[in-house]
Amino acid sequence: MTTGSPTVRRRRLAAALRRLRDQSGMTADEAARAIGISKSSLSRIENGLVSVLPPVARSLLELYGVESPDIEPLLQVAREARQRGWWQAYDDVLPDWFNVYVGLEAEAAEIRDFQPQLVYGLLQTADYARAILRSGLPDAPDEDIERRVELRMRRKENDRPPRLWLVLDEAVLHRPVGGAEVMRVQLKKILDASNVPGNNIQVLPFSAGEHASIGEQFSIMTFPEPTDPGIVYIETHAGSLYLEGQHVRTYAAVFQQLMASALGKRESAAMISAAMSAL
Secondary structure (H helix, E strand, C coil): CCCCCHHHHHHHHHHHHHHHHHHHCCCHHHHHHHHCCCHHHHHHHHCCCCCCCHHHHHHHHHHCCCCHHHHHHHHHHHHHHCCCCHHHHHCCCCCHHHHHHHHHHCCCCEEEEEECCCCCHHHCCHHHHHHHHHHHCCCCCHHHHHHHHHHHHHCCCCCCCCEEEEEEEHHHHHCCCCCHHHHHHHHHHHHHHHCCCCCEEEEECHHHCCCCCCCCCEEEEECCCCCCCCEEEEEECCEEEEECCHHHHHHHHHHHHHHHHCCCHHHHHHHHHHHHHHC
């Protein structure tokens, strides 16, 4: 499976359009009025919430004084941003707020993630994922649960998988999701992932006491293209939050503190192995 995420293309174009409007000195209201769309529509385009039609993108680029040779590459980004990602075939079970995350994940170069309770999604086995999904959706039909499990497994089928730097709270190792055998296989999966070049998996032991992110899970994603800014993802029962700019630097500092408090790679692997043996 290739990436080429339309979600990332949409963010890239949105950032370019915001920057070009700022450089032109126009307000959002002035720009929207000049090309015949509402200010709210332009706001949604500039915030990457919707893909922009190529004719609308062309009108904005011409309005901002972009030269003709430079317009076509941006229009190509607009066309690519309107393509459907593979994950959209799962719209029947994929919440809109998570649709964005999967699209970003598909093209991330590196993901730094702190998990206080559960195994990170890209490392979950099918049985572990099934148990988690069933516990959160007790009334869902079996076919819906299986579709969600399938989606979670397909997220791993990436020609250019991201580097993973994960910090897992020790609680993740001792919560027997799905029963002892399911958990044993899951812990082995984590160990295998820790041996993949470029990956780094650390365990934050109970002995570390209080730490920089008690009770809060978050992910920081960075991308191959310098023009694609990093993003912080925070998930709640009510939806999700995507943070950019200074927030990314704030959470990167928090992650550095978690890394410093966690066990090293070798000690973490030993703790995971010990948790497997105890099951």
